[in-house]
Amino acid sequence: MAIRLALVNDYEVVVRGLSSMLRNYADDFEVVELNANTEVSEPVDIALFDVFAQSSGDGEDVHDLLANPIVRHVVVYAWNVTPAMARRAMDHGVSGYVSKTLPAHELVEALHAVHAGGKVVLGSSSKRSAVGGDWPGREEGLTAREAEVIALITQGLSNSDIALHSSLSINSVKSYIRSAYRKIGVTSRTNAVLWGVEHGFHPDRARIEGPPSVESSRGAAR
Missing domain, CATH: 3.40.50.2300 (Response regulator)
Structure with a gap:
């Protein structure tokens, strides 16, 4: 069964x-x-x-x-x-x-x-990437980890909160933020939040x- x-x-x-x-x-x-x-x-x-x-x-x-x-x-x-x-x-x-x-x-x-x-x-x-599944922003070139960081930024979390949520060091969080920002073409947290809202990074509710x-x-x- x-x-x-x-x-x-x-x-x-x-x-x-x-x-x-x-x-x-x-x-x-x-x-x-x-x-x-x-x-x-x-x-x-x-x-x-x-x-x-x-x-x-x-x-x-x-x-x-x-x-x-x-x-x-x-x-x-x-x-x-x-x-x-x-x-x-x-x-x-x-x-x-x-x-x-x-x-x-x-x-x-x-x-x-x-x-x-x-x-x-x-x-x-921990150096291996995800081998399956999907995530918001994948079609924009974000890795699963970069997408997760952008999702948490879109939800309003600070870098220290993101580190706690994602079990990453603060330096790793900052590294993912830098690489994600380059890929999505933003230079500030405010613009990253706006980009996230426009690209499906708010949690779904239904x-x-x-x-x-x-x-x-x-x-x-x-």
């Missing part, structure tokens, strides 16, 4: 990209919901929480998922997977902490292990109906 899965993030493009990443595994998963900043409302085996422009893997959003009685397991899909971060999340009840730099088949294996009752922590090199990429793959396989 397919694992019932909710994909959770505040950005439609992110959850759609995650759904697309799993398109070749339609027999493994039934994607019940793609949630843009809304509560999971149908029973699911696993809620996969993508940390793009969100609080850390043991933040309020994750606690809300853990408190939801119709969510059996929570898996955090994060950039940085350190023993300390994973331990904190696991202590709160998270069942899996998985790096976003891993290929799709390793993410799938981790989700199966969690569904079977296991606890999974899978890290990878639940997304249906996972077309996974469903279409399932239909194509029949």
Whole structure:
């Protein structure tokens, strides 16, 4: 029986990209919901929480998922997977902490292990880029990390707040800001916010109906 899965993030493009990443595994998963900043409302085996422009893997959003009685397991899909971060999340009840730099088949294996009752922590090199998924600004040439920083700037966060949210050093945050500014052609924070508003960097607020990429793959396989 397919694992019932909710994909959770505040950005439609992110959850759609995650759904697309799993398109070749339609027999493994039934994607019940793609949630843009809304509560999971149908029973699911696993809620996969993508940390793009969100609080850390043991933040309020994750606690809300853990408190939801119709969510059996929570898996955090994060950039940085350190023993300390994973331990904190696991202590709160998270069942899996998985790096976003891993290929799709390793993410799938981790989700199966969690569904079977296991606890999974899978890290990878911090120098590797994302291998799947999607993010706002990708078509403008922004990397996933640069896009995340621009999203947090658009939300009004300071550099120190961005460092806390994204588990980056302040110097790394400044480096991503410089490279992102060059790519989008701005020179100030105010202009970066205006650019972000114009290019879809405000969080989406409505639940997304249906996972077309996974469903279409399932239909194509029949």
